[in-house]
Amino acid sequence: MKNFLFVIGIIIVGTLIITAILAPYISPYDPTSINDKKVLMPPDKQNILGTDELGRDVLSRLIYGSRISIEVGIIAVGISTIIGTFLGAIAGYYGGIIDAIIMRFVDIMLCFPAFFLILAVIAYLEPSIVNIMIIIGLTSWMGICRIVRAEFLSLKTRDFVLSAKINGASTIRIIFIHILPNVLPSIIVYATLGIAGAILTESALSFLGLGVQPPTPSWGNMLTSGKNYIDIAWWLSVFPGLAIFLTVLGFNFLGEGLQNILNPKRRE
8 A cells, every 4th residue: 555655656746747847848828828718718628627817728827837836845845954954963963062052943943833934034025936945945944953863863873983983084974974874765755745845835825925926827826816716617726726735645645655665664
């Protein structure tokens, strides 16, 4: 069953990535092209998923919206992973007062609900895709920091690390060559699951009007437009919501599968 879900996750995530890369070539229409003659048309042969309140093709907007989701997910998680891994490695390896300072800062950051912290920051900045990626990355590194710290605390006392110290290996070499490669499986799993969270956060911000701004298509702002026509144009809300659901589900399945593969104890 676990292998089956892992395969499902690979299929969903792979399809999403391919769709995002090939969006200009597979999109049937221009996602921003307005057509007054096709306003709120239900799904048919010409517009498979129907049209919105401006006559724009919903399928084309979904396809281009996948690029936003992938871009936000990868870059935001990349930022948080780099910050969390660096601080976690420093805290775990050196310990003492350095560890105490870093972990107290982590505790302070965790006191604030991440989503409301993001809202507070965005209130002072112009809503844009770049700001969204940076803010999500800067407010979601605490989890990976604690994971990396715990791994370093466990690994730094192992025989292979002590042997490297005896042989005169530098601190940088011990951290990046001897210890960090053994932490990578945990980092990869956490980052994969983090992409799903970043996509959800971006969709929520766009839904509230604080994320990607129209006419740039985003699954979140498509939901915002659809809620005003839910009684007469169900497809405007159902298809973007389904895209978000499947994407998050796919990344969760993929992350769970990677954890089973990369963790020997889970594999057994």
